[in-house]
Amino acid sequence: MPSIAQHYKYLVIGGGSGGVASARRAAKHGAKTLLIEGKALGGTCVNVGCVPKKVMWYASDLAGKLSIAKDYGFNVAGDFSFNWSTLKEKRDAYVKRLNGIYEKNLEKEGVDYVYGWAKFNPDGKVEVTSHDGKKVVYSADHILIATGGQTALPSEEQVTGVKLGIDSDGFFELEKQPKRVAIVGAGYIGIEFAGVFNGLGSETHLIIRGDTVLRKFDDIIQETVTSYYEKSGINVHKQSQVTKVTKNEDGSLDLLLTTGKTVQVDELIWTIGRKSLLGLGLDNIGVKQNEKGQVIVDEYQRTNVPNVYSLGDVVGNVELTPVAIAAGRKLSNRLFGGDQFKDRKMDYNNVPSVVFSHPESGSIGLTEKQAIERFGKDQIKVYQSKFVSMFYAMSEHKSPIAYKLIVQGDNEKVVGLHIVGDSSAEILQGFGVAIKMGATKADFDNCVAIHPTSAEELVTMV
Incomplete structure (x- = not known):
């Protein structure tokens, strides 16, 4: 230098x-x-x-x-x-x-x-x-x-033994895969970690305060991901918080929940937020x-x-x-x-984002609730489609796809798109351009579908 x-x-x-x-x-x-x-x-x-x-x-x-x-x-x-x-x-x-x-x-x-x-x-x-x-x-x-x-971690006053767990940074320091793991938090980091561990064979516990995960996202994402995580074998502990962590002689951890239940794991990961x-x-x-x-x-x-x-x-x-x-x-x-x-500034509207859950989920624009609050229920219309990708046609295993398109006004301007399913991140990147440009439902309809794909559902909804 x-x-x-x-x-x-x-x-x-x-x-x-x-x-x-x-x-x-x-x-x-x-x-x-x-x-x-x-x-x-x-x-x-x-x-x-x-x-x-x-x-x-x-x-x-x-x-x-x-x-x-x-x-x-x-x-x-x-x-x-x-x-x-x-x-x-x-x-x-x-x-x-x-x-x-x-x-x-x-x-x-x-x-x-x-x-x-x-x-x-x-x-x-x-x-x-x-x-x-x-x-x-x-x-x-x-x-x-x-x-x-x-x-961010809870305080010792909130959770006795909080430091027996690790944070998301600590996840990347793990030298070996825990056989049993608990993730605390319903945000995208916790959901991604839970999907990774479960997919790789760890007994996975997800401890959340509410009834669904990804609560800042549209209901279709919350409900679809939560349901599939439960069906895929993740132990989702709803309406639960950890109150005490105790380390056993063999190195395992006992987690006492507000429900009175005790969960025993080899590793505890806090994913309750950042500051x-x-x-x-x-x-x-x-x-x-x-x-x-x-x-x-x-x-x-x-x-x-x-x-x-x-x-x-x-x-x-x-x-x-x-x-x-x-x-x-x-x-x-x-x-x-x-x-x-001199006048160019960052536009924070219609920023696409994805969660690398299993399956992936992505969102751009307003949720259905936000759209109703902003425009009124009579000014919006919702198009939805739920199905299983052709990829799983040969298998008894089925992974869900759920798409929601939210439009507003007489010209049906697209104000929200929320998708769950394989390749959602790649799909959303392209559709994000259209929505950022002000696309309407008619613009979506006028695009000829690519068949057979999952994304074709987004231009054929009725």
């Missing part, structure tokens, strides 16, 4: 998806840029999130396909046992390669980067403590806070935060402090990697790209 200057045009705190994207775009516009990262480049998504999670999902999905290969005439009498350690080693090596690619891309764009923990000092400058304890102070014309989030990763000395410069501890920004990512900006999970809103990347690039375009970019 070249020697690091003390003053920069642009300084980015956080080497995750949003920070890296913004830093690279700023440098491309000619701004001298410094990026500071405390752990590993790529942030949560690359290191303990989307990327390694999808690797594990692929393994579990493959296990499911192997289990029905015989129904297609394949001789699968051989040993198809799964080796968790082998996959972990290859997965970790893949992530490490990605870390190196991130470094090379920064260097290629001319972005300086340092590893260490940053905070604002009383003078308003950024003090970085490196991993060897050395401190260096930097200043900049513009500063971006893009530190992302961190896992902003701060501790940056924001009080020294007066950056405001909301009641959730998130940095408050306007529609142009500006904080209340001049020339200090923030984006990504640390501000909340739509906490998705592609959203942080898009917001980061738009910010740097506005700051350093010239007048043609």
